[in-house]
Amino acid sequence: MTSTRLAGKVVLVTGAGQGIGRGTALALAREGACVALAGRTVAKCEAVAAEIGAFGGSALALACDVTERTQIESALAATAGRFGGLDALVNNAQTSVQRLLAETTFEDVDVCWRSGPLATLHAMQAALPLLRARGGGSIVNFGSSTAIDGNAAFGAYAMAKEAIRGLSRVAAREWGRYGVRVNVIVPNALSPAAEQFAQDDPERFRKLTKTMPLGRLGDPEADIGRAVVALVSDDLAYLTGDTLMLTGGA
Template sequence: MERGTRLAGKTALVTGGGQGVGRGIALALAAEGAAVVITGRTESKLKDTAERIVERGGRVHTVVGDVGERGDVDRMVAETVREFGSLDVLVNNAQSSVQRRLEETSYDDVELTYRSGPLATFHAMQAALPHLKTSRGSVVNLGSSAAVQGEATFAAYAMAKEAIRGLTRVAAREWGTYGIRVNVVCPAALSPAAEAYFAAHPEKAEHVLAGIPLGRMGDPEADIGRAVAALVSDDMVYLTGATLMLEGGRTLIG
């Protein structure tokens, strides 16, 4: 993909950047000139993404850690600033998922999705705030169309993702005075997790695709990543507190 300059001079931190949508976002941000820090629990996945960024001429740093641990989150932010000198863009992408019917969902299921989702997002936003104030930066949090629509078997996941949307709206109001923008994207992308799920549930894949007006799942980099790159650029400087449904029209109403 041809390199751009919309994010030249900016530094982005992407949690869960080793695979799937997180990888696509990291690649797209780097392609627009941002220095990118990617985090995750699996070093080999981070290394693979980092190699792709370097091959394209980008700058990248990796941090192994678990967003469910506050100390790890603080370290991710600190290493970002130490490595590149600033923090302009925070993308909270990492999230564990559990799928069970509501009556079968346990407290542990809910605790896992909350610790890796809204609590991790909350901790990262708090840790990043002093740096985002300086840069008048941008936060992108990941929501889910499954949560917006209330899809069956997604109880714990939907609770976590809708909590993130609520947190985003509060932050947009409170942090606007600092010039910080905070938005949500809800992607529908063919990530490794989605591919595995659809392979195990072909009838579900057929149903999902039939409900997408554009007729396909999104590409993590070309469709989701490039949209996030545009969102955090100066092209979208007047947008905050919004939810962008990057899912091919799947949640159209009416």
């Protein structure tokens, strides 16, 4: 069953085949939004689309490598063509590289840059005319606590994630006149990588979660996806240029 909270809204989510992207897509669809699921592995997006269809939601799976600008533009055009427009963009896709700073290569920085801030910029630019045509809308980008905290071995990734936050603040100031809100979520969620970590080293994972004030990692749908729903809806219509720290207090 779906609600009608976001009925009539059209949202594109990148990296929607797993983890936070999947959780976000499910949360949006349960609230009545039509959701375009973009990802490099289209089979994963098709599986999520099938989940959404099973509870009566509407979804479109799209093959999209966000490092290729033309593919981002094609995904947005396909979304508008299928659903009649665009009301929100969720830039979730991002490649992560973990390597000590002294050993970080140009290739490490390049892949994080192209899949993160550059892809986010390209998607935002391509989405702007579509959002303006609907009288405004919401863009949700993703930062990382590893960048804010300066965690070891995340140099290239941290650079990319903080660039996204800076880009988002500028866009919020420039595009507010069009009714377009731009915000960032910094999540701490049970991603596929975190699930693998829990399987590989359950004791260390247990100790890690025990140090967190809420004692657990966030659920991709219930904790992160529902926050995206709030940003896309009118509930947080006066919030822009800001960062939501959804880290369970960590």
